[in-house]
Amino acid sequence: MVYLLEYMYYNDYLYTLVYYFRRLGKPFLSILRNKLFSRRYHKLSYIHNPGTEPLKYKTVGSLLQETANKFSDRLAIIAREQDQKLSFREVLYQADRLAAGLRRIGLVPGDRVGIWAPNLVEWYLTYMACARGGYVLVNINPAYQPLELEYCVNKVGVKCLISPHTFKKQNYYQILSELSPELASSGPGKLKSKRMPSLQHVITISDDNLRGTYKYNDIVDYASSSIIEVIQSTQSKMEPDQACHIQFTSGTTGQPKAVIQTHFQLTNNSYFIGKRNELDRKHHNVCVQVPFFHAFGTVVTIGCATNHGATLVVPSPGYEPDKSLDAIRDEKCSIIYGTPTMYIDLITRQKERNEDISLEIAVSGGSSCSPHLFHEMKNILGVRKVKSVFGLTEATAVVFQSLYDDEEYEATSTVGYLSDHLEAKLIDEEGQSVPLGCPGELCVRGYCTTLGYYDDDQKTQELIGAYKWLKTGDQFMFEENGYGRIVGRLKEMIIRGGENIFPKEIEDCLNTHPDILEAHVIGIPHERLGEEVCACVKVLNESITLDNIRKYCKGKLAHFKIPSALRIVDSFPKTASGKIQKYQLLNSLKN
Numbered sequence: 001m002v003y004l005l006e007y008m009y010y011n012d013y014l015y016t017l018v019y020y021f022r023r024l025g026k027p028f029l030s031i032l033r034n035k036l037f038s039r040r041y042h043k044l045s046y047i048h049n050p051g052t053e054p055l056k057y058k059t060v061g062s063l064l065q066e067t068a069n070k071f072s073d074r075l076a077i078i079a080r081e082q083d084q085k086l087s088f089r090e091v092l093y094q095a096d097r098l099a100a101g102l103r104r105i106g107l108v109p110g111d112r113v114g115i116w117a118p119n120l121v122e123w124y125l126t127y128m129a130c131a132r133g134g135y136v137l138v139n140i141n142p143a144y145q146p147l148e149l150e151y152c153v154n155k156v157g158v159k160c161l162i163s164p165h166t167f168k169k170q171n172y173y174q175i176l177s178e179l180s181p182e183l184a185s186s187g188p189g190k191l192k193s194k195r196m197p198s199l200q201h202v203i204t205i206s207d208d209n210l211r212g213t214y215k216y217n218d219i220v221d222y223a224s225s226s227i228i229e230v231i232q233s234t235q236s237k238m239e240p241d242q243a244c245h246i247q248f249t250s251g252t253t254g255q256p257k258a259v260i261q262t263h264f265q266l267t268n269n270s271y272f273i274g275k276r277n278e279l280d281r282k283h284h285n286v287c288v289q290v291p292f293f294h295a296f297g298t299v300v301t302i303g304c305a306t307n308h309g310a311t312l313v314v315p316s317p318g319y320e321p322d323k324s325l326d327a328i329r330d331e332k333c334s335i336i337y338g339t340p341t342m343y344i345d346l347i348t349r350q351k352e353r354n355e356d357i358s359l360e361i362a363v364s365g366g367s368s369c370s371p372h373l374f375h376e377m378k379n380i381l382g383v384r385k386v387k388s389v390f391g392l393t394e395a396t397a398v399v400f401q402s403l404y405d406d407e408e409y410e411a412t413s414t415v416g417y418l419s420d421h422l423e424a425k426l427i428d429e430e431g432q433s434v435p436l437g438c439p440g441e442l443c444v445r446g447y448c449t450t451l452g453y454y455d456d457d458q459k460t461q462e463l464i465g466a467y468k469w470l471k472t473g474d475q476f477m478f479e480e481n482g483y484g485r486i487v488g489r490l491k492e493m494i495i496r497g498g499e500n501i502f503p504k505e506i507e508d509c510l511n512t513h514p515d516i517l518e519a520h521v522i523g524i525p526h527e528r529l530g531e532e533v534c535a536c537v538k539v540l541n542e543s544i545t546l547d548n549i550r551k552y553c554k555g556k557l558a559h560f561k562i563p564s565a566l567r568i569v570d571s572f573p574k575t576a577s578g579k580i581q582k583y584q585l586l587n588s589l590k591n
Helices: 002-010 013-023 027-036 060-070 088-104 121-133 146-156 172-179 181-185 216-221 225-233 263-276 295-308 321-330 340-353 371-381 408-413 457-463 503-510 546-553 582-590
Strands: 046-049 075-079 084-087 112-116 136-140 158-164 201-205 243-250 256-262 285-288 311-314 335-338 361-364 385-390 422-427 440-446 470-478 484-489 494-496 499-501 516-526 530-539 565-568
Touching (some): 060 121, 075 121, 084 088, 112 121, 146 256, 172 181, 172 201, 201 216, 243 263, 263 295, 295 335, 321 335, 335 340, 340 361, 371 408, 422 470, 457 470, 503 516, 503 530, 530 582
Parallel strands (some): 112 158, 136 243, 158 201, 285 335
Antiparallel strands (some): 470 484
């Protein structure tokens, strides 16, 4: 008996059994555990990775300066559709001119500059200019519609907004004019908007003369040598602990929350991500499929390339798999970034086109990479290594990531190893650490956790407790070797093709439909996208169709949030307290 108990304990079986019985109200097993076994055998789900290199105390602006000095003539970005190529030296020069032009029209360090645009070279330069000028860059999803944009601008007090005139079906100037009819009668920089009172300057990435706006190129031309010298001389006075970015992320309430990221967090997180992605081993051309506005774009893409001197190849302003294949072939890309959905699309097109390509590394994030997709990426795209990244905006970008020599299991069944200089633990509903091998909510602590949500102390306190542990809302399990596995999501978030979608916002929109009595939104499995948005509704008029729903949501929600599946129900499963049981709703749809 003693040998059996000892074997069970050494292999974590007994401790796990004790844990679950304790949760069921069996305290005598806790006494048994304490009597039979000493504390030294107690293994909790806790990991600490101290790293092998120290953190660097520098700003994004000084990082760009260092990289421009080191890799002066190396191409920093190739924007294929815009037919533009810029070296790191040219990026620094253009960034300082844009920063000086913004200073010339009245912006000062600390002002919030919103960028509402797809993957244009001007997006990239605005990122760098804000870092050099001390402005706080506010990343806004280019698919956002009027009410979504209005909320973001007002939430953080955006003073200057930069956007194109149009892109695809999105007319940015028209949306701005709808929100601020005063724009048409305002001089550039003189906007006084009733609905967005903080917004004074609108800059359009366009050659069109649009009333009330500056042209992007004119702002660059406003730079004088004296103001450029001021921008350059203030670099040493900027503190790395100052805010650099504000990125929006939604919560289960449906209202976007504004995550503050510092220069220190951005420069260091992107440095260590780049090392894991092997950008430090040689020069790489990186095919960029992910949007710049997302943490995958700003940190994993732009930040890593700036740290390690990689060249970003932007196939097109918006994601198009055929143009990605063209870019990989023509620019000899050795690394590619994307979500699993993007890789599925790329594989489909490559099977038809059979281009002569050979990728060394594919970095996948946003959702898990299946073993089948892993093999397809290797066999069809010629990828030598597939690497996973896992993280969240509140932790700057990445907290778990593949190591250099990971095998297929680590790349497909785990999210990788904990990032350098971070701690991670798993807790139960009561906030207690769970035993190794048991599922629990992932909490992380370290340099990269956000300063907080902008102007939202309550939500910040809910996110980060007194001991500085950030609660991710994701359910994890740890392996003994330090790798992490996602078990599920504690939150109701839907991940559709790498886009994070929160049901409450869609439900609020659907509940305003005159023929809908009650609406609840869930994610349903989808082969290509991972999950798809399904609206479950009780209706007054049973003739309502998915097409009706989609037309109603158009212009109110970003396109990726609009439901693509509809289920009409007679009632919703509820708890005794009246809360909707969404898992039961999902199960009922499967049956």
